[in-house]
Every structure is written in C-alpha cells, then in structure tokens.
Amino acid sequence: MDATKRERLLKAAIKMFARDGFFKAKVEEIAKLAGVATGTTYLYFKNKDDLLISIFEEEMTPLIESMKAELAKQTSPQEKIVTFIKRHCQVVEKNPDLALLLEVELRQSNKFLHEYQGTTFKEYLDLLGNAFAEGQKAGLFYQGVHPSIFKQLVFGAVDQISTNWTLSKTKNLKLSDAAEQISYVVLQGVKK
Amino acid sequence: MDATKRERLLKAAIKMFARDGFFKAKVEEIAKLAGVATGTTYLYFKNKDDLLISIFEEEMTPLIESMKAELAKQTSPQEKIVTFIKRHCQVVEKNPDLALLLEVELRQSNKFLHEYQGTTFKEYLDLLGNAFAEGQKAGLFYQGVHPSIFKQLVFGAVDQISTNWTLSKTKNLKLSDAAEQISYVVLQGVKK
Amino acid sequence: MDATKRERLLKAAIKMFARDGFFKAKVEEIAKLAGVATGTTYLYFKNKDDLLISIFEEEMTPLIESMKAELAKQTSPQEKIVTFIKRHCQVVEKNPDLALLLEVELRQSNKFLHEYQGTTFKEYLDLLGNAFAEGQKAGLFYQGVHPSIFKQLVFGAVDQISTNWTLSKTKNLKLSDAAEQISYVVLQGVKK
Amino acid sequence: MDATKRERLLKAAIKMFARDGFFKAKVEEIAKLAGVATGTTYLYFKNKDDLLISIFEEEMTPLIESMKAELAKQTSPQEKIVTFIKRHCQVVEKNPDLALLLEVELRQSNKFLHEYQGTTFKEYLDLLGNAFAEGQKAGLFYQGVHPSIFKQLVFGAVDQISTNWTLSKTKNLKLSDAAEQISYVVLQGVKK
DNA sequence: AATGAATGAGCTTTCATTCAT
DNA sequence: TATGAATGAAAGCTCATTCAT
16 A cells, blocks of 8 residues: 555545546546546545545544644643634645635535544534633623634634635735634634 | 526535535435436536536625625724624525535535635635725724634634534534624634 | 337347447337437336346247247156257247357346246246156156256257257258257157 | 465355356455465465465366276277266266356456466367367268367367256256256267 | 437446556 | 556446436
8 A cells, every 4th residue: 555645546536536526527538637546536435425534534524633633732721722723824824725725615515525524623613712711700801792703703713714816816815814814813713 | 498497407506515525426326315306417518617616706705795795884894894794604504515616615625616715715704804804994802803814714614513413413503602702702803 | 108118128139249249238229219318217116227127027038938838738757858858949930039149148147046046947948847857757658767857968969959050050950950959969868 | 374264265266156147246255265364365376366266276187087087998089988978977966066166257358367278278178179189080980070179079068067056946857967968969979 | 398218428337457566 | 477556448227317108
C-alpha cells in the first residue's frame, strides 16, 4: 500500500470535487490528476462515495482537533470566539479547495453527509456554542441570545464570507481583515 | 403555452431539486410529479439546467422585488436591516423547498449559477449592504465594518440558521425568535 | 410498451446466450441483434440477469405445460415415457438455441437458476418420474429402480444426446432415430 | 518450476471454478486459496483459460487412463460397462469439485472446450462405445442401438445422476446404489 | 401542444494481466 | 522465482434528451 498514492488521490479528489462538485467530477479525471490509473482509485477507496467520506473524515477531523486544541489554550470566552473566527479564516486561506468542498458539499442533503454533519460538524459548531455559553455563565454575554443561535450565526457569517473569498477571482479582500470585523461585530453584539 | 403546466413543472422541480439535489433529481420524476409527460418538460424548458435557472429567475426575483418594496417602506437603516432578517425568515418558513434549493444549490460553483450569483443574488445582498452604508453615512453605525462584510455576515448568519431550521425534523426553534436574536446581535454589534 | 420489441430482445438474448454463454454475451450485442438501442433493453428487463430469468420463465414454462398436456393424453406409462423422449427431441430440434441455453446454463450453479431448477425444472423431471412410478404400481416395471433414478437417467440420456446433436455441425444423426433408440433401451431396461 | 505451487493452483482453481463457475471465479482468489501471490499464477499458466484447459488435460487424463486400464482388466463387454458406470460414480464421489467443474463447464460451448471435447472427452466416451460395439459384435447386445447413441445415453445418465448428487445438500442417495440401478437398466435395455 | 418509448453517450466499477522490485 | 500494486480495457447500467405519433 502506497500512502503517497492514497494521499495524492485524496488531494486530487478535493480539487476536482471543489471545482466540479461531487456529481460532475469524474473518477477518471481524479485518477489522472493524481497521476494514477483509474482502477488504482479502487485499491484505496471502496467507491466514489468513499472518496468523499474519506476527505471528510481524514481532512476535516484533524482541522477540528487542531481548532479544539487551539481554543483550549485560550482563557477567556471572548478570546476563544475570536480565535475560532481568525483560525477558521486562516485554514480556508490555506486550503481553499478543501474549504470550498466542505462549504458546498456540506449543504448537500446526502445521507452520509447528513449523518456526518450530525457528528463531526456538530462538534465543530459546539466549540463556538460552548465558548459562548461559558461566557454567558460568567456574566460576560447577553442572556437573550441562545448559544445554538450564536454558534450558527457566527459560523454562518464566517462561512459565507470565506466561501465568497474563495470563489472570488480578485481576492481584493484580506480574509484576516474580514475575520477581525466579524469578531468585532459578534462580540460587540452580545456584550453585556 | 400552458401557463399552468409550466408553473407545475417549476414547482415540481423545486420540490425534487430540494429533496434530491440537482444532479440526483430525475427529469422523468419531476414531470411525473407535475402530472405531465417527460417530453413535455422540454416544451417549456430548454433542458434540465434551464429548469434550475428558471427557478432562480422566476421564483427568486419576485421575492427580491417584494423585499425591495418592503424595505423601501422602512425609514431607518436599522428598521431596514431588521425587516430584511425577519422577512427572509418568513419566506423560508413559507417556502421551505425553495429555500433549501437556493441555499444548497447556490453554493454549487456551476457556471450558470455563478453567473447568476453575480446579478440577482448580488442585488439581494446589496439591499443589506445599502441599508448599512446608509446607516454609516448617517453616523448610526460603526465605521470599522465594511458594508460588503456586513451584508455577507448578516446574510450568512440568517441563511445558516434558516437552512438548519428547514433541515431539522423537530423544528423546536421558532424561526421568528431566531430572527429577533440575529437582529439584536448584528445591530448591537455595529451600533456606534 | 412494444410487445414485439420485448419478444425480439428475448429471442436475441436466447441466441447470444446460447452462442457465447451468459457471461460472455454482451447486452449491447443482444440489443443490436434485436434491432434496438442498448438502453431499450432496460425498458423491458430490469437487468441482464432478468433477461435470463425471463427466458426461463417465459420460454420454458410453455414447453413444460405443453409437454404436460401431451402426456395427459397418453394412457399407458410406456406411452408417456416414449412421448416425453420423442417430444423433448422434437422441441430441441425446433429450438436449438433455446435448448442449448437451457442445457448449458441450467448447469451453472447460479443462485437464481438453482432456485429455478428446484421448481419448474423439477416439475418437468417429475413428468417422467410419475409416469414411471405409475407403471411400477401397475406392475409393468421392475421394482428395483427408484423413480428418481429413472427420471434422471432418462432425462440425462436424452439431454446429452440432444445437446450433442445441437452442437454437432454435421447433424448426420436424425434426432428422431435417437429418440426411438433411447425409448427402446430405457423401456426394455425396466420391463418386468 | 515449483511443482507444488502449480499443483496447489490447479486444485484451488478446481475448487473456485466449481463453486463460482469459470467466469465468476477470480484469479486473485484462486491464487489466495493456493497460498501464492496473484502474479505467480501467470508463472505457471499462460492465462485464466489455460488454467481451465490444464485442469482438463492434467486432471482428467489420468482419470481416463486409469479408467482405460481398469476396463482392460474386464473380460466381458457387460463387465466393462458396469465397471465404467461404477467407477465413474466413485470418482465423482471422491472428487466432487472436479466432477462439478467438468460437468458444468463441459457444457460451455467455448472454443477451447469444444476442441477439447473433440479429443480427450471423446476418448472417454469411446470406452463405453467400444465396449458396447464389442458386445454387439459378439452377439450379446441388441443391434438396433447405435454405439454412439449408447455411449452418450449411458454417459448422460451417469453424468446427470452424479451431478445431481454432487449438488444435493442432503446426499441421502448412495451413489453406488444409483450406479447399480443404472447398470441394470442399460444392460437389461440392450440385452438380446 | 402532448406524449412516452427510444436513444446512446457517458459514467462507475471490475478484474485479467503486467511489471518493477 | 515470487510478489502484489498498478494498469486500463471492457462492460453494465442510467438518464437527459429526442422524435414519431
């Protein structure tokens, strides 16, 4: 088993899925981009679906773990939230294809992805939710906003802006600036 | 031209695209749901893509127009923003299939949708952007947030929360409550 | 639904399965031989397997029914047995492709065929077994041969000879002569 | 050349071909069952077809030779025929996989098998045919049955019954009993 | 305008065979 | 010799689109 080939296939799949979407992307082209024969794909992945699932499991999980670790280092709820936003934007900036894929395909209501959303993705969102709830408990944040609203509000905002940045050709917006503005608005918005 | 059949096909397409996604949805099933023969679809629409485009053009445009009219009635920028959020949520609540379709497929980076995003959708977002810029000009809002960031932040937040509401089986969250909380946070967040 | 097309597909499948065997036969070639497009095959049959099953169900069953009716007309067990042998040979002579297919593929241990053997084919064999058992009861036949041995002995003999005739290019053997000789041997062989 | 590996591959192929049929059987699984790597198969056999041909040539030939030798020991035509039947059943009983393979695949009208049937298999059948012709010449058997009919009749009967025995799960029939009944019927059937 | 049977290009997946190690 | 990862041709099946009726 060639770990490199598997890795190359995953990277190629990320690129093609991001560019064409899961359904339009062709296994043959993914293989070609990875520099292997079509059939080789099936030595490393059960089928096309498995390729997508593996991307989620193997590429997204580490990012979540890394985010979790980073947030754990932050002491205040405010810092956790700001760190989440900033870091998410950095990750998008460094992995635009993966980001696009997650952003686009995560919306697809396919069974396996829906199940996936229910576990790993929820965990990711809860990093925000927990930080906010913690801040509420500490009397730092306004009580009238529910943590599950807050976490989705922030994620939705960050996701929208970073997706748009990824798709934009010009990239005349600095994503780090956007992150700061988002942070400002949402923290100011819930400040007591 | 039988307006009824065309309309029925559009409604059926919205339902099927929302349920299965654009690629998995079958023209034959859309036709069956609309109560017409498969071939009839092609009397009213050039092809499957055209069906999707038409949904955007014909279903979304009225919503945008209506939103535009509604916002024109509002005097203050704050009211415009709150109205946008509230009304968007109401529309989602009343047209869950259409909402889901827009939310999901809007993310697909297909050519035709991308082009579409550049026009009608941009117009929709600009309703938010303009209201905010107006408020900034009037000295009501914080200057450190760029209108194009603000509009995407708000839209992303509302979209995320309403999509999630549409997909959730339980619907134990009242979307109107969510709208109020979002409004609170974003207005508070940019208040001078 | 075009009954003719379905029929043409069945006939074409019989020919191709007989010539190439089930696995080597290509759906595309069957369709071409039937004068339809590949996809048309799937309007009339669920899949390639269904094509084979349908041949069995729709082509073999009538033959069995007809044999059953013919044997019912015969009064003595001997006549029934002779009629079975003669008639089987006549059917093979008139439907060489179907015969070859049944003979060859019936041996394949595929699940669906095995199940099929357990029902329709057993019924066919039992026509012989019952005639023989009847003759034994009437004291016409030797008791030392079990009906289930007899029926398989006769069927095996007839099947082997008729298959061989079908495969032989020269056909210098008259199958009706063979039928007579088989009849002579097996009846003489169990005469009391 | 490693005789053991070659032999193990042949045995494994017999098992897999018998279980799954020639086309469904996978080279990789045959190799695995033989305890060698996939590629090793191609060191000992030209291709998958060659594996099947070799089984016929190398497994069947000894059986034919042994049968030939056995029959040579028998003095009367009747004994030769009875010995053939009995011995064939014994071989089937001892080599069910090989038997099944021969029985099933011999029917396939593939080129190589057809050619094969014309040589080795014909030789096997002729053991029966010659014994019968000899008996006819000696005035022991009825003249109205042609040797080539007789040999196929007997082989077909034995083959059908032994195949059925091999496939049956219960095996509540003793194959040696069947052999005796077949012998009785066919000898009685041609007795002068 | 309406039908729905027919089309056939295009896709995923399999697997006999090869070949670098 | 032996390996088993890699190959890529080949095949079954789907479904958007067409077209005779």
